[in-house]
Amino acid sequence: xxxxxxxxxxxxxxxxxxxxxxxxxxxxxxxxxxxxxxxxxxxxxxxxxxxxxxxxxxxxxxxxxxxxxxxxxxxxxxxxxxxxxxxxxxxxxxxxxxxxxxxxxxxxxxxxxxxxxxxxxxxxxxxxxxxxxxxxxxxxxxxxxxxxxxxxxxxxxxxxxxxxxxxxxxxxxxxxxxxxxxxxxxxxxxxxxxxxxxxxxxxxxxxxxxxxxxxxxxxxxxxxxxxxxxxxxxxxxxxxx
Amino acid sequence: xxxxxxxxxxxxxxxxxxxxxxxxxxxxxxxxxxxxxxxxxxxxxxxxxxxxxxxxxxxxxxxxxxxxxxxxxxxxxxxxxxxxxxxxxxxxxxxxxxxxxxxxxxxxxxxxxxxxxxxxxxxxxxxxxxxxxxxxxxxxxxxxxxxxxxxxxxxxxxxxxxxxxxxxxxxxxxxxxxxxxxxxxxxxxxxxxxxxxxxxxxxxxxxxxxxxxxxxxxxxxxxxxxxxxxxxxxxxxxxxxxxxxxxxxxxxxxxxxxxxxxxx
Numbered sequence: 001x002x003x004x005x006x007x008x009x010x011x012x013x014x015x016x017x018x019x020x021x022x023x024x025x026x027x028x029x030x031x032x033x034x035x036x037x038x039x040x041x042x043x044x045x046x047x048x049x050x051x052x053x054x055x056x057x058x059x060x061x062x063x064x065x066x067x068x069x070x071x072x073x074x075x076x077x078x079x080x081x082x083x084x085x086x087x088x089x090x091x092x093x094x095x096x097x098x099x100x101x102x103x104x105x106x107x108x109x110x111x112x113x114x115x116x117x118x119x120x121x122x123x124x125x126x127x128x129x130x131x132x133x134x135x136x137x138x139x140x141x142x143x144x145x146x147x148x149x150x151x152x153x154x155x156x157x158x159x160x161x162x163x164x165x166x167x168x169x170x171x172x173x174x175x176x177x178x179x180x181x182x183x184x185x186x187x188x189x190x191x192x193x194x195x196x197x198x199x200x201x202x203x204x205x206x207x208x209x210x211x212x213x214x215x216x217x218x219x220x221x222x223x224x225x226x227x228x229x230x231x232x233x234x235x236x237x238x239x240x241x
Numbered sequence: 242x243x244x245x246x247x248x249x250x251x252x253x254x255x256x257x258x259x260x261x262x263x264x265x266x267x268x269x270x271x272x273x274x275x276x277x278x279x280x281x282x283x284x285x286x287x288x289x290x291x292x293x294x295x296x297x298x299x300x301x302x303x304x305x306x307x308x309x310x311x312x313x314x315x316x317x318x319x320x321x322x323x324x325x326x327x328x329x330x331x332x333x334x335x336x337x338x339x340x341x342x343x344x345x346x347x348x349x350x351x352x353x354x355x356x357x358x359x360x361x362x363x364x365x366x367x368x369x370x371x372x373x374x375x376x377x378x379x380x381x382x383x384x385x386x387x388x389x390x391x392x393x394x395x396x397x398x399x400x401x402x403x404x405x406x407x408x409x410x411x412x413x414x415x416x417x418x419x420x421x422x423x424x425x426x427x428x429x430x431x432x433x434x435x436x437x438x439x440x441x442x443x444x445x446x447x448x449x450x451x452x453x454x455x456x457x458x459x460x461x462x463x464x465x466x467x468x469x470x471x472x473x474x475x476x477x478x479x480x481x482x483x484x485x486x487x488x489x490x491x492x493x494x495x496x497x498x499x500x501x502x503x504x505x
Contacts, residue, residue: 054330055502087318101248102331
C-alpha cells in the first residue's frame with residue numbers, strides 16, 4: 001500500500017488548444033474527506049475524469065495507490081459521475097449483479113439495506129423510476145463499495161436542500177473509513193461541516209490545498225466565506241448590477 | 242473479467258432478440274400449413290398463404306436489419322454514450338470492451354443465419370419419404386467418399402470461416418468509424434458516417450494500389466498449382482486479407498478508446 005493515495009505531477013489537460021487543467025500538482029492521503037471546490041468550468045470534472053480513466057491527460061502524470069490509471073486503480077476507485085449511466089431496461093438489482101461481478105469490494109447486503117433506508121425498491125425497472133430515485137440508486141452503487149477512493153462529482157447539485165443533507169448523511173455513514181472521499185461542488189456551505197480538507201480549483205490550477213481547520217485558523221473565516229472572496233470575479237449576483 | 246463482460250453483452254442481446262427469433266420460427270411454422278393453400282383453388286387459401294409468406298419474409302429482413310442496428314447501438318450507446326461512464330470505469334482493459342462487443346455482434350449474426358436456415362427447414366412440409374431420401378443421399382455420399390467430397394467439406398468450412406471473418410471486419414469498420422466520429426466535439430454521428438465512407442474509399446484506393454502488383458507477384462506460384470489447390474489458396478488469401486483489415490480496425494478502435502476517449 002502506497003503512503004499517498006493520489007499523486008499528480010504537472011497534470012495538464014487541453015481540449016483542442018483550450019486548457020482545462022494547467023500543471024496541477026497534488027498529493028492526497030488516506031482516510032479523509034476532501035472538498036474539490038471551484039466554480040463551473042474550473043476543471044473539477046476534468047480532474048475527476050482523469051483520475052477514473054475517462055480522460056487521458058495531455059501532459060503530466062497521475063498515480064493512484066502508486067499505480068498509473070488502469071484496471072487496478074479502477075478496481076479501488078468508486079466513482080459517482082454527474083449523469084445517469086445505466087440502460088433503461090435494467091433493474092437496480094441487475095446493476096447490483098453487475099457491480100458484484102466486477103468489483104470485489106461491492107457489498108450487496110449493504111446495498112439492499114441502503115435501498116431500504118432511502119426508500120428505493122431495487123426490483124423496480126429504472127425506466128419507471130423518477131430522476132431523484134435513479135440518483136439514489138447510483139449513490140447506493142457507489143457507496144456500497146468498500147473503495148479506497150470515492151470520487152463524487154457534484155453529488156448534491158441537482159437536489160433540494162433536504163435531500164442534500166440526506167445524501168451527505170448517506171455518504172458519511174457509509175464510506176470506508178480507511179478510504180478517502182473527494183466531493184466536487186460549488187455549493188460549499190452545505191458540505192463545509194463534513195470536510196477535512198479543501199482544494200480550491202481556479203481556471204485549471206490549484207490555488208489552495210489545506211485542512212479546513214488550518215484555513216479557518218489562518219484566514220479567520222469559514223471556507224465558504226473564503227471561497228466567495230476568492231471567486232468573487234465569477235459571482236454575478238453581487239454589486240455588479 | 243472478459244467472461245463477465247461477455248455475460249452482460251450476451252444478456253442484452255438475448256433481451257433484444259427475445260421476441261423476433263421465436264417469432265421468425267413461429268411464422269415459418271404457420272407458413273408450413275398455409276403454403277398448401279397456394280395449390281388449392283380457393284382464393285381464401287391463396288390470400289392467406291400470400292400474407293403469411295409476406296410477413297415471414299418481412300420478419301426475416303427485419304431480423305437482419307435489427308442486428309445491424311443492435312451492433313451499432315451497443316457500441317455507440319454502450320461505450321461512447323452515457324453508459325460509457327459505467328463501462329470505461331470498470332476494472333477492465335479497453336480491448337476487452339471492444340472484443341466483448343465484437344464477439345457478441347458476430348454471434349448475433351450467426352444465430353440470425355441459423356434461425357433463417359432453420360425456418361426454411363420448418364416451412365418445407367417434410368414427410369417421412371423426404372427424410373428417407375435425405376438419409377439415403379447421405380448414405381450414398383459417405384459410402385462413396387472420395388477426395389472431391391473431402392475438398393467439398395473443406396471448401397464449406399473455409400467459406401464459413403471467411404464469412405465469419407468478413408462479418409467481424411464489417412462490424413469493426415463500423416466501430417472504428419464511430420470511434421473516429423467520437424473524436425469530434427460536435428456532430429459526432431455525422432462525422433461517424435463520413436468516417437465510414439472515408440474508410441471505404443481508403444480501402445478501395447489501397448486495394449487498387451496494392452492488389453495488382455501483389456497479383457503479379459503471386460501469379461507464378463498460382464500457375465504451378467492444380468485448380469483445386471489454387472481455389473483453397475485463394476480463399477485463405479481472402480481470409481488473411483480480411484483478418485489484416487480486422488486487426489487494423491480493431492487496433493484503431495482500441496487506440497481511440499484508450500488514448501482519446503472524451504465522453505460528453
